[in-house]
Amino acid sequence: VWVGGHSMDAGQLQVGDMMAFITYTMQIVMAFMMLSMVSIILPRANVSAGRVNEVLETKPTIVDPAQPKDDVDYQGQVRFEGVSFRYPDAEEDVLHHLNFTAKPGQTTALIGSTGSGKSTVVNLIPRLFDVTTGRITIDGVDVREMSLHKLHDLIGFVPQKGVLFSGDIESNIKFGDVEGISDEQMKKAANIAQADEFIDSNEQGYARPISQGGTNVSGGQKQRLSIARALAKDPKILILDDSLSALDNKTDVALRRALAEQVEGITQIIVAQKISTILHADNIIVLNEGRIVAQGTHDELMATSTVYQEIASSQLSNAELGLEAE
Numbered sequence: 238v239w240v241g242g243h244s245m246d247a248g249q250l251q252v253g254d255m256m257a258f259i260t261y262t263m264q265i266v267m268a269f270m271m272l273s274m275v276s277i278i279l280p281r282a283n284v285s286a287g288r289v290n291e292v293l294e295t296k297p298t299i300v301d302p303a304q305p306k307d308d309v310d311y312q313g314q315v316r317f318e319g320v321s322f323r324y325p326d327a328e329e330d331v332l333h334h335l336n337f338t339a340k341p342g343q344t345t346a347l348i349g350s351t352g353s354g355k356s357t358v359v360n361l362i363p364r365l366f367d368v369t370t371g372r373i374t375i376d377g378v379d380v381r382e383m384s385l386h387k388l389h390d391l392i393g394f395v396p397q398k399g400v401l402f403s404g405d406i407e408s409n410i411k412f413g414d415v416e417g418i419s420d421e422q423m424k425k426a427a428n429i430a431q432a433d434e435f436i437d438s439n440e441q442g443y444a445r446p447i448s449q450g451g452t453n454v455s456g457g458q459k460q461r462l463s464i465a466r467a468l469a470k471d472p473k474i475l476i477l478d479d480s481l482s483a484l485d486n487k488t489d490v491a492l493r494r495a496l497a498e499q500v501e502g503i504t505q506i507i508v509a510q511k512i513s514t515i516l517h518a519d520n521i522i523v524l525n526e527g528r529i530v531a532q533g534t535h536d537e538l539m540a541t542s543t544v545y546q547e548i549a550s551s552q553l554s555n556a557e558l559g560l561e562a563e
Contacts, residue, residue, distance in 0.1 A: 299364050305384035311376050311391055313473030313504040315339040315362060319371035322361060330369065331357055332527045337520070341473070344497075344505040346515035348548065349524035355508045356397060358524070359476050362506070363392050375474070393467030395480040399459045401451030406436055407443040409462055413470030422469050429495040430465035431488050432458070456483035464492070474504045481507075481514055489514060512552045521545070 241258065244250035315338070322332040332354050339345035347355045361368055364380055372379045380388055393413070401409050410426060411418045423443070427433045435458055439445050451459045460483050467475060475496075481489050493514065496505065509515045516535050523531040523538065523545050531542035538545040 299367055299385070301384045301386075302382050305387065306378050306382050307384050307387040309376060309378055311378075311473055312502075313341045313391065314376050315345075315474060315504055315506065316374045316377075317358075317371070318374065320361065320368050320373060321370045322357060322366065323369050324366075330527065332361075334371070335529055337522055337529065337532060339474075339504050339506050339520070341504050342502050343519035344507060344515075344517075346507045346509055346518035346521045347524060348509055348512070348515060348521060348545070350548075352526075353524040354527040355524055356478055357527075359394075359478050359506060359508055362474070362476060363389055363394055390470075391473045393470060393472030393475045395460075395463045395467045395475075395477050397479045397482075399451070399463030399480065401447050401454070401459055401462060403447065403449040405441075405444050405446050406462065409447055410443075410465050410469050412466055418469050422471070423465075425499075426465040426469035427462075429468055429492070429499050430461045431484075431492045431495070432461040432465050435461075457485070457488065460484060461488075461492075468500065472503065474506065475500070477505070477507045479508045479510060482510060486513070493517075512549050523548075 238255075238259070241250055241255045245252060245255060317335045317337050320332060320335040321330050323330040335358065337345070347358060349355055357366075360366055361373055362380065364385065367381065372381070374380070375383070375388075375391065402412065407423065408415070410423045424433065427436060436442060436445070447453065447462075451462070454462070460480055464477070464480060481492065484492065489511075497517075507515060507518065512535075515521055519534070520532060521535060521538055522529055523542055525544055530544050531538055533541070539549060
């Protein structure tokens, strides 16, 4: 530019030639910059491809058996027989020798302090993990002897954090079996889950769009839609993993009443933090540090279990406790 400026001043170079020279120079410089960027990106891409390939080549540890027992007429009785579990690479078990039975037509509740292993227990039933020792059976058949498709077909699972998919309310509720779930089943499930109120209040109804992850609905609405999705497939076993935490007390009570009155003959397993959610459960299992420290009805545990008494006294007033004791 310095030399060109003097050349133009002396009349030896035209302005257009100078601009062309600058443009070509910038193209050359940018080309070298792109070349240096490629040299930086290539090693990153190579490492990323290696990681993706590692995932694709990983062989799943939870697989179907060679001869699955899928032709049994399952009723949904879940039984834990001496179940212990530790996470991969962990030094000690998180669950220790659990024994209990969840029967069809009854509600089995799990309660305990944070980190006591409640969610881990219910994650073992659909084989999100496999037990370390012992076994889990459904109607006497070990879950590891069933195909994953059959096992998941029997279970309606609502995780702690409800997940919705992009689409509309109808596609989310019918997600378990798009072809097999009728509109009547969908509406009945929404009614039991107390979701029909906010669905019908919107002019789009079941066609109301849902964004990825359910970011355009509230936490309570997301939980109710997740519960409706689990109920719509008519499961033999319904697992609610602390799935009522975002509901107000009125909706919580109405949902539990609807489950008791309209959902018959299925095994209900509820993980809860609130005593009020499980007061009327047929069997309450109290977990502490991965061990069952007590089980029974609310009244039995109030009379015998110190851990349950501490949880109850921290959540319920003396009047409520006295009322329940009566």
